[in-house]
Amino acid sequence: MNILLIGFMGAGKTTVGQELSHDLGKHFIDLDQAIVEHVGQRIPAFFSQVGEPTFREIEAKMLAKVLEQPDTVISTGGGVIETQICMDLMSRPDVFTIWLNSDFSTVTERLLMADDMRPLMQQHSLSSFFKLWQNRQVKYARMADLMITTDSKTPNEIVDEIDRHL
Numbered sequence: 001m002n003i004l005l006i007g008f009m010g011a012g013k014t015t016v017g018q019e020l021s022h023d024l025g026k027h028f029i030d031l032d033q034a035i036v037e038h039v040g041q042r043i044p045a046f047f048s049q050v051g052e053p054t055f056r057e058i059e060a061k062m063l064a065k066v067l068e069q070p071d072t073v074i075s076t077g078g079g080v081i082e083t084q085i086c087m088d089l090m091s092r093p094d095v096f097t098i099w100l101n102s103d104f105s106t107v108t109e110r111l112l113m114a115d116d117m118r119p120l121m122q123q124h125s126l127s128s129f130f131k132l133w134q135n136r137q138v139k140y141a142r143m144a145d146l147m148i149t150t151d152s153k154t155p156n157e158i159v160d161e162i163d164r165h166l
């Protein structure tokens with residue numbers, strides 16, 4: 001069984017994924033990091049250079065590839081729910097999808113403090129970024145086998161909560 005962490009940018013998917021994999025004795029793969037290694041460029045530069053549709057194609061191919069490795073916790077990029085191929089992959093019976101659900105205020109606060117400016121945050125005004133968050137909430141909800149709210153919880157607390165549900 002593979003575990004897939006989904007959720008908006010800044011929800012803490014990578015940190016929680018690392019801790020969760022440790023806890024469960026599974027491998028860990030960060031999908032964005034796998035893309036970086038594949039294309040030899042950091043995400044913001046690559047995303048801006050090739051544009052969102054090409055980025056999504058590569059993201060879907062990489063997700064299919066990383067899912068070939070069994071017993072892995074995979075943290076995804078916030079946009080995996082934008083691609084039908086990715087949604088089909090996360091609907092597979094051998095994939096358990098966990099949505100880390102964070103409030104809009106929590107994610108924007110975290111993203112503004114992050115080292116890497118997310119390309120999609122740069123491209124949107126605050127109100128259209130909010131609309132993107134709102135639209136995606138519906139998609140994450142549709143794809144999730146389990147939803148965990150993350151606001152004001154430590155990664156450790158989130159992992160404990162996930163453990164109790166597995």
Ligand code: S3P
Pocket residue numbers: 007008009010013032043044047076077078079080118119120
């Ligand atoms: C994206 C999220 C990013 C990264 C890319 C696109 C998105 O990952 O994949 O910038 O569309 O939400 P994080 O969710 O890790 O920030």
